[in-house]
Amino acid sequence: MSPAAHRLCPNVYGRAVSAPDGPVFVRTLAPMRFLEPNMLWALLGMLVPVLIHLFNRARHQVVPFGGMMFVESSLRLRARSLRLHALLLLLVRMAIVALLALAAARPVSRSGGQLGPRPVSWVLVLDTSFSMLQENASGTTPFSQAQAAALIMIAQMASADDMSIVLAGTTPRVLFDEPTYDREALRRALKAAKPSYDSGELPAAISQAYLVLQASKHSRRRVVILTDQQAVNWPQDDARWQQLRRQRATLPVQPAHYILFSKALSAAPNLYVHSLQRRGPISHPALPERFEAIVTNPSSSVVRGTATFSVTGQPAELQNLEFWPGDNTLSFPVTFAAPGPKVCSVKIEGDRFTADNTAHLALKVEETVPVVVVNRNRNLPEAAFVHEALRAADDDERIFTISNIDFAEFEQNLTTILQHAHVLVFTDVPSLRQYTVFALEQFVQQGNGLLVACGPESSPAGLARLYKGGEGLIAIHPTEEYTIPQQATPALVESPIWRRAQMPPEALRTVEVRRCRGGEEAETSQRLAEIADRPLISYQRYGHGSTVTILTPLSAEWSNLPLTAAFVPLLHTLILDLGSSEQPPLNVDQGRSFTYLAQLQTAPKSASVRVQTPDTHYDTKLVQDVDGWHLTHRDTTDPGAYWVRPTDPSLPERAFAARLATGESDFTVLPSKRWGHVSSQLDAAVMAAPQALRDAVAEEEEVQDWWQLFLICALLLLCTELILGERHSS
Known part of the structure; x- marks a missing residue:
């Protein structure tokens, strides 16, 4: 059977009939229908042979001559036969055009099986x-x-x-x-x-x-x-x-x-956990942590249920709740007892469909955040201000491990420092070599952080290499100096950085800036603070990491920033945020792969690991390359927690989590109008x-198509037309 017998179009299907479960769109076929009715306009082509025939008759002229009376009687008998041939030839040509038009319109009918x-x-x-x-x-x-x-x-x-x-x-x-x-x-x-x-x-x-x-x-x-x-x-x-x-x-x-x-899908409400995330930038045993879960109730009624928050399988808190229509935000405070990999989860109960009632979040509770402060001279006041501010922010909690080095030592031990540091702080920008800039770019792209303060001795060449035409590590090219004695003002107060800050953004108004740098600003720049409508503190994402640029030095030479009460919580907030990136990512969308990566100075005794999935486990071995020892797990079809546990204690244990795609949790039934749209798009019968x-x-x-028959008849008539045309011309 040809495509014509299977193809449905709006004038063929489209009849709604009653069914036990609602309207059903099926096809109806008359004894003879055309699947391409627009092609019937080609029937107007039948006029073309008629017009040609009339045109040829108008061209003929009668020219009398002397001997015409002797052949006139013979011509009169011959003319009847010629007119009959011409009329028959005209009808054949018109029939050929009609049959071709009908074949193109794809006629179908019932064949009775x-x-x-x-x-x-x-x-x-x-x-x-x-x-x-x-x-x-x-x-x-x-x-x-x-x-x-x-x-x-x-x-x-x-x-x-x-x-x-x-x-x-x-x-x-x-x-x-x-x-x-x-x-x-x-x-x-x-x-x-x-x-x-x-x-x-x-x-x-x-x-x-x-x-x-x-x-x-x-x-x-x-x-x-x-x-x-x-x-x-x-x-x-x-x-x-x-x-x-x-x-x-x-x-x-x-x-x-x-x-x-x-x-039809059940009318019972379906609760589902839309997301689970932590409010703080990093997790540390000394930092009280808060997690937020968003539970969605797509129905129009209140549903009673419970929510259980667990840490690596151990229940930490149970809440009895009423889930109102729409999104419901749940908050769970946690303080971790020890560093290491963790999997936090929230599970709700209150509906029959439980496949989407749990969400997981993998994280690493940090033992410490290594911070390296780089200055032209480790004894300059900028380095002292940063060091004392981070120590004061630590408050004996030992969140940060702070190293103070000068730039010569930094370049001499560049590879080793970048392997162990998580956040770099440049209190000034010297003239950087191209190789150093490349290493810094790789450092940040891999998920680390960089804070750059533009001091009075900053090198224009070094700043230009970091800016890189708006595509580099800093989002501002500070080529100019401004003398603007004004107060700083916060910007983007709704950004996650300010929401996690240990100070109100308005505290920045106590900062008086006498001089600062400025210049071209990249499109990726996010202003955290301004002065006279010019950027003062700029933030940008770079690869998997992030960078912060402060356009005034971290000393009291150009501003009173280090002397204000805002300096310690501000620096603490920025360093924590810069050190919060997880690379490779610990949390992936369902169906995406995750990568375990360990960087070691010496090879482990054993590269064997056990991968624990939500429902099974398997043993495999790590692969070594230039980045370190790694493993890629590709099958995360099942959402939940995944663990990579090496047999060698020198290799760290890691936890990962696959997030459920919650779009399927909306059980809204497709309305009848949309079913008609779907049916028309696919030319489909819906039942x-x-x-x-x-x-x-x-x-x-039972459907039989006739376009082949019409085409064959047109070809036969074409042969007939050739024969008649030959006889007529002779």
């Missing part, structure tokens, strides 16, 4: 997102319904039919690269399929189904999509549908599309019961 079934290539697109696990009132899940319907389809396949299966998850998975005739293999694959914590990317899965159909040898093809009524799985982005239509147009045979959805699908397929079996 007289031609018998022909082989079909099936592709089942099975939604495996975790919303398919939701139980309805009868205790069954949408996935079990879809699985049962698919098994029935396999059982009712004709002997010459073949089939493939595509699982629609975050990344679509094709179970058979080419459609197979093996019914038993199809059944085994279908029974082995299980819903996961994936989101249902149906457009991507349909695209994979088209790729499978390219290998089909049958002239009839079907795509059956088995899913629930969840709105999030059917994006409104028309660009994705247009892309699918373009891909489908490249297929040699257009497939028929059917969407079989399960019964709610397996019997309706079987009826639609049976109706499709």
